[in-house]
Amino acid sequence: MAKPKLRPRRDSxxxxxxxxxxxxxxxxxxxxxxxxxxxxxxxxxxxxxMVYLQDRYPELKAPEFTELRTLGxxxxxxxxxxxxxxxxx
Numbered sequence: 001m002a003k004p005k006l007r008p009r010r011d012s013x014x015x016x017x018x019x020x021x022x023x024x025x026x027x028x029x030x031x032x033x034x035x036x037x038x039x040x041x042x043x044x045x046x047x048x049x050m051v052y053l054q055d056r057y058p059e060l061k062a063p064e065f066t067e068l069r070t071l072g073x074x075x076x077x078x079x080x081x082x083x084x085x086x087x088x089x
Contacts, residue, residue, distance in 0.1 A: 017059050018057075018064055020057070025049065025071075025072050028049065029075055035075075035076050037076075042073070050065055050069055053068065
């Protein structure tokens with residue numbers, strides 16, 4: 001029997017720097033307790049984190065960092081409670 005040939009690893013399987021930065025930011029948000037904290041504290045945390053990410057991922061452009069911050073701020077919001085509709089009679 002012939003041994004099956006292995007397919008070469010595709011570049012699409014390797015995360016882009018943007019994906020790595022996004023995943024790292026989400027992980028830090030969960031570890032640092034940013035979710036649900038006071039908005040002023042969140043702003044201070046995101047200011048410092050964006051500086052860190054810019055140093056760590058210099059290949060990313062300014063619009064990508066703006067998008068990362070927006071995603072992070074949305075991720076850090078506490079879950080919304082769904083309003084229950086009153087039961088109709």
